[in-house]
Amino acid sequence: METNKNGRILPLFILRIAVGWLFLHEGLYKLFTPGWTAQYYLAQSEGPLQGLFQWMISNEVITEIANYGVVILLIATGLLLMTGFLERVASAAGMVLLVFFYLSYPPFGEISDVMAEGNYLIVDKNMIMFLVLWVIWKMRPGKQWGLDRLMHGAWGKEQRA
Amino acid sequence: MNRRDLLKGLAGVPFIGAYGYMFARKMVAEKTEEAGAFQKFVRSKILPSGAERSAQTSGGKKVRIGLVGFGIRGKQLMKSLGFMTPEDIDRMNDRQRKLFQDQPDLNIEITGVCDLYKPRLEEAARAGANNDREGSASFNRKPVKQYGRFEDLIGASDVDAVVIATSDHWHGPVAVMAANAGKHVYCEKALTQALEDVFSVREAVKNNRVVFQLGHQNRQAESNRMAAKVVQAGLLGSVNLVETTTNRNSPNGAWVYDIPEDAGPHNVDWQRFLRNTNTPFNKEHFFRWRLFWDYGTGLNGDLMTHEYDSINQMLNMGIPEIVTTTGGVYHWKDGREVPDVQQTVLDYPSRNFSLLYSASLASNFYRPKKVMGDEASIEVGATLKMFVDSESKMYEEYLNNEDILPNQPIALTQDMQAQLDAVSSATEKYFASRGLLYTSQGGRMVDTAHLHLAEWLHGIRTGAAVSCGIDEAFEEGITAMMATIAYREGRVVRWDGERVL
Ligand SMILES: NC(=O)c1ccc[n+]([C@@H]2O[C@H](COP(=O)([O-])OP(=O)(O)OC[C@H]3O[C@@H](n4cnc5c(N)ncnc54)[C@H](O)[C@@H]3O)[C@@H](O)[C@H]2O)c1
Numbered sequence: 289m290e291t292n293k294n295g296r297i298l299p300l301f302i303l304r305i306a307v308g309w310l311f312l313h314e315g316l317y318k319l320f321t322p323g324w325t326a327q328y329y330l331a332q333s334e335g336p337l338q339g340l341f342q343w344m345i346s347n348e349v350i351t352e353i354a355n356y357g358v359v360i361l362l363i364a365t366g367l368l369l370m371t372g373f374l375e376r377v378a379s380a381a382g383m384v385l386l387v388f389f390y391l392s393y394p395p396f397g398e399i400s401d402v403m404a405e406g407n408y409l410i411v412d413k414n415m416i417m418f419l420v421l422w423v424i425w426k427m428r429p430g431k432q433w434g435l436d437r438l439m440h441g442a443w444g445k446e447q448r449a
Numbered sequence: 450m451n452r453r454d455l456l457k458g459l460a461g462v463p464f465i466g467a468y469g470y471m472f473a474r475k476m477v478a479e480k481t482e483e484a485g486a487f488q489k490f491v492r493s494k495i496l497p498s499g500a501e502r503s504a505q506t507s508g509g510k511k512v513r514i515g516l517v518g519f520g521i522r523g524k525q526l527m528k529s530l531g532f533m534t535p536e537d538i539d540r541m542n543d544r545q546r547k548l549f550q551d552q553p554d555l556n557i558e559i560t561g562v563c564d565l566y567k568p569r570l571e572e573a574a575r576a577g578a579n580n581d582r583e584g585s586a587s588f589n590r591k592p593v594k595q596y597g598r599f600e601d602l603i604g605a606s607d608v609d610a611v612v613i614a615t616s617d618h619w620h621g622p623v624a625v626m627a628a629n630a631g632k633h634v635y636c637e638k639a640l641t642q643a644l645e646d647v648f649s650v651r652e653a654v655k656n657n658r659v660v661f662q663l664g665h666q667n668r669q670a671e672s673n674r675m676a677a678k679v680v681q682a683g684l685l686g687s688v689n690l691v692e693t694t695t696n697r698n699s700p701n702g703a704w705v706y707d708i709p710e711d712a713g714p715h716n717v718d719w720q721r722f723l724r725n726t727n728t729p730f731n732k733e734h735f736f737r738w739r740l741f742w743d744y745g746t747g748l749n750g751d752l753m754t755h756e757y758d759s760i761n762q763m764l765n766m767g768i769p770e771i772v773t774t775t776g777g778v779y780h781w782k783d784g785r786e787v788p789d790v791q792q793t794v795l796d797y798p799s800r801n802f803s804l805l806y807s808a809s810l811a812s813n814f815y816r817p818k819k820v821m822g823d824e825a826s827i828e829v830g831a832t833l834k835m836f837v838d839s840e841s842k843m844y845e846e847y848l849n850n851e852d853i854l855p856n857q858p859i860a861l862t863q864d865m866q867a868q869l870d871a872v873s874s875a876t877e878k879y880f881a882s883r884g885l886l887y888t889s890q891g892g893r894m895v896d897t898a899h900l901h902l903a904e905w906l907h908g909i910r911t912g913a914a915v916s917c918g919i920d921e922a923f924e925e926g927i928t929a930m931m932a933t934i935a936y937r938e939g940r941v942v943r944w945d946g947e948r949v950l
Contacts, residue, residue, distance in 0.1 A: 305464045312465075316472060346544040370468070371461040438458035 293432065300429035304369050307420055311382060312366025318359050326354050333392040341392070361385055369424075372434015379425035383418055390414040487847040491835075491861075494682040495675065507556040512906055515561040515608035515632075517599045517623050518615035519573035521706075522637055523564070526614055526664075527576050529898040532559055534576045535588035550582060552899055555906055560607045563596040566735075567716035568709070570595050597718060603627050610909060612902075613637060614664075616738040617745045618724050621646025628653035628661070633909050635902060637664040638758070639750030640926030644934070644949060647926035654919045662905035662915045663922035665758040669900035670888040672833040675861055676820070677763040679835065685822025686843060688764060688802055693756035694816040695748060695808035703781050703789060703810040704739040704751075708732050733784075740785035742937070747787025749774070749932040753806045756818065757795070758917065758925050759829070760804060763820065767924050768944045769795035769804070774936035780811035793932045806932075827861075834858040 318324045330341035330351075344350045361381060368378035395408035430436035514530070516523055527533065531552060538546065559577030564570040574592035596602040599619075603611060603626050610633035613623050621641040627634050634654065640663060641647050654661045667673050680688060697703065712732055719730045726743050728734060738744035739751055761767070776791030789810040796803050807816075817830035824843045828834045837844045839855030847853050888897050901917070908915045917925075931949055935942040943950040 301460065305461060308461070309464065309468055312468060313472065320476060342542075342544060346542075346547055367465070370465050372458075433457050433460040435458050435461070437454060 297429050297432045300424065300427055301372075301433040303420055304372065304375065304424050304429055304434075307382070307417060307424070308366045308369030308378075310366070310417070311362050311369065315359050315362030315364075315366055319363070324355075325351065326358055327351055329392065330354070335391045335394045337388070337391050358385075372430030372436050373439075375428060375430035375434060375436055376425055379421040382421045383425070386414045386418040386421070390418070486850070487844070487852045490847070491679075491684065494684055495678040507554070507903075507906065507910070509556070509910060511556050511558045512909055513558050513560040513607050513609045514612055515563070515596075515602045515605065515610070516559065516573060516577070516612045516614065517563045517602060518613060518619075518637075519562060519564045519569045519576075520566075520614065520616075522664075523569075523573065523612075523614035524576070526612055526635075526637075526898060526902070527559070527573070529896050529902055530557060530559070530612075531555055531582065532576045532579055533582070534572055535579060535583055535585035537576070538579075538582065538584045548894065548896075552896065553903070555903060557906065559593050561594040561596055561602045561605055563599045563602045565597070565718040565722050566712065568711070570597070598721070599623050600626065603630050603632060608632060610634070610660075610906075616722075617642040617750050618738075618743065621650055622724070624650045624661075625653040628657045628659050631657055631659060633660040633905070635662045635664065635905050636922070638754045638925065639746060639929050640922045641930070642744065642746055642750060644927075644930045647923060647930060650926070651919055651923045660905060660908040660912075660915065661919045661922065662901065662908070663758075663917045663919075663925060664898075664901070665755060665762075665917045665921075665925070666897040666901040667755055667759045668762055668916040669897040669904070672829055672888075673759050673762055675833050676827055676829045679827055679833075679861065680763040680820060680822075684825060684835070685820065685827065686824025686838075686841070688820055688822045690802060690821045691760050691764075691804040692816075692819045692821070693753075693760060693804065693806050694818070695752045695756070695806075695810070696813050696816055697810050698813040702813070704737055705781070705783065706737055708736045712736070740783075740787055742786050745787070746929060746933040747936075748789075748791050748808050748810075749793070749929045749936070752808065753793060753932060754925050754929050756806055757804070757928055758921065759818070760820070761921060761924060762916070764802075766797055766800055766802070766804075768927050769797055769931065770799065770944055771796040772928070772931040772935050772942045772944075774932045776808075776936065780809075788936065791936070793935070795928065795932075828858070833861040835861055 327345050330345050333341050344354055365378050365382045365385065368374050369382065390412070395410060395412045431440050516527065528549065531554060533549065541549065562570065562573035562577050564573055571592070574595045577593035578590040579588060602608060611627040613620055613634065613636040615623060617639050620636050621643060624634050624636050640650060679685065714730050717735055719735065722735055734741055734744065739747065745751065772793065772795055774791060774793040776788040778785060778788055779790045781789045791808045793806040794803060817828045820827050820829065823838065824841045825835055825837045828836070836856050836858060837848065837853050841848065844853065848855055853859065888895055904915050907913055927944065927949065931942045931944065934949065
């Protein structure tokens with residue numbers, strides 16, 4: 289029974305590690321790139337959030353908050369997903385970030401997409417990652433493989449006792 | 450909690466460890482790569498120019514400025530000086546307004562404006578009065594003095610300095626008169642539209658020792674300044690060919706400007722617009738003067754001068770010995786006199802190099818400036834890129850070590866002009882790509898014309914040198930006139946060191 293469960297959880301566990309890895313690396317990379325700012329990314333955005341982004345970069349304080357916010361969220365989400373701690377919170381946070389990324393440069397077949405590094409129509413990597421996080425949010429592999437197990441385990445036992 | 454719980458609970462941790470190890474290794478590798486021998490060598494030759502831009506004083510008394518010519522450019526220069534009409538301030542979006550409000554105060558006053566078209570004159574007077582950069586909600590100042598004759602503005606005792614943004618054919622007379630009255634001059638390019646004027650402006654400025662700056666704001670752009678350093682440090686070896694260009698493809702880019710409906714003899718002072726001619730009133734001539742030889746010099750004065758000056762900024766090569774120009778009206782067959790496709794070759798036999806200027810107003814295919822040397826070349830656009838020649842001797846060692854790849858771009862600046870949301874039209878994008886709109890200073894976007902005007906004012910206050918003074922202006926003026934003469938007379942034009950032959 290236990291082995292069976294392991295077999296089912298393993299791919300989900302690896303998926304969670306992989307997505308966490310991506311988030312963590314994006315965050316750390318930005319953190320260590322001198323002068324990195326979300327400004328250019330936001331400025332060039334032509335999607336439905338353009339107005340919001342233009343407003344954000346027109347204010348220095350908000351641009352700064354956006355810069356730190358993105359980096360901190362990426363790193364925190366990455367670490368939580370890799371350790372499997374609070375994985376539902378982490379998946380939800382990651383999903384919100386991904387919705388932003390998706391809508392900043394929506395792959396709706398515009399000519400400007402030629403600059404993207406692959407070829408996408410509607411479905412892109414952000415969307416796939418979003419779906420992955422949704423699966424994790426639903427299936428909660430961390431209850432088996434991850435720090436959430438210790439939490440739940442501890443509580444579960446207490447409650448049973 | 451048992452052992453299995455603990456192991457499974459911590460299952461993710463080894464991955465974090467693995468990630469951390471690899472990330473650290475990557476960082477270390479990039480650090481060493483970053484400070485490669487080649488970069489070290491280049492950096493030792495050139496330092497970022499931001500640091501040495503001299504701190505500019507704007508203390509002391511206000512400089513009192515009179516503006517002559519409030520058309521497209523006059524309005525832009527007023528903005529760069531910190532003055533706009535309240536209505537224009539209302540019309541800007543938040544971002545543009547912020548950029549404008551953040552522009553440093555130059556401690557000046559606009560004490561008079563002059564234009565030949567009544568609505569513009571009135572608008573200029575409102576802009577000039579807007580000392581506090583207010584929108585129309587709070588603005589209630591009296592317009593500044595309006596002059597119909599530039600002679601009166603120059604003669605006014607409350608004008609210390611004159612900014613000239615008229616059509617090209619009036620630059621000379623206005624500049625000469627201002628200098629002779631002891632007023633400092635900021636004059637738009639091209640220096641003049643007539644050869645004699647080039648000499649008379651120089652004479653007047655030198656005799657009266659006024660501070661003169663020609664409107665080539667490219668002098669302030671970071672990528673141009675860096676390019677000048679690269680060239681002057683000898684990093685390209687010997688420069689033998691320079692290719693500069695203009696490519697535009699829109700009515701606006703081809704100078705087919707809107708003609709206001711209401712304009713007519715009642716509000717345009719046509720007689721004062723004419724200089725040596727007797728043409729009957731003609732709206733098209735007044736508003737699209739760039740198309741006709743009586744008022745402008747076509748591509749030569751309008752766009753080649755910018756290209757020429759930015760190369761002069763790098764190479765200090767001065768006036769060419771031999772000039773040829775060919776081309777024609779090949780696309781815009783709208784009655785214009787000046788060519789829309791043109792090639793001008795400026796030759797410098799005693800300096801062993803040629804400068805090619807190639808222009809089309811009917812294709813906006815992007816061609817950055819190229820400065821070619823026997824060791825390396827640079828491409829100057831909004832950013833500056835260097836390409837090491839595969840036959841280079843100077844860089845042989847770096848090429849052999851695969852420190853660099855031959856003929857692959859190496860970025861030398863990261864200018865902020867990529868960020869073009871504050872500017873919009875195709876013509877503006879063209880200008881931005883030539884370093885004529887914005888540059889970055891300490892990570893902020895700054896209007897280059899503002900910097901250029903600030904440098905002029907600094908010169909007025911302290912006597913410090915300006916970057917496009919009368920000598921550079923003289924070189925620009927003679928060169929542009931040689932190109933015009935070469936085209937109009939269909940011949941090779943020469944400079945013997947003192948005269949155009
Ligand atoms: N440095 C740059 O990037 C840059 C950019 C654009 C234009 N310019 C230069 O600025 C100058 C003006 O160009 P523009 O596009 O604004 O032209 P424009 O036709 O829009 O404006 C010229 C103005 O000058 C006025 N004027 C002409 N003769 C006059 C006189 N004798 N007295 C008083 N006013 C007079 C006209 O009434 C007109 O309003 C040109 O020399 C042009 O080369 C420079």
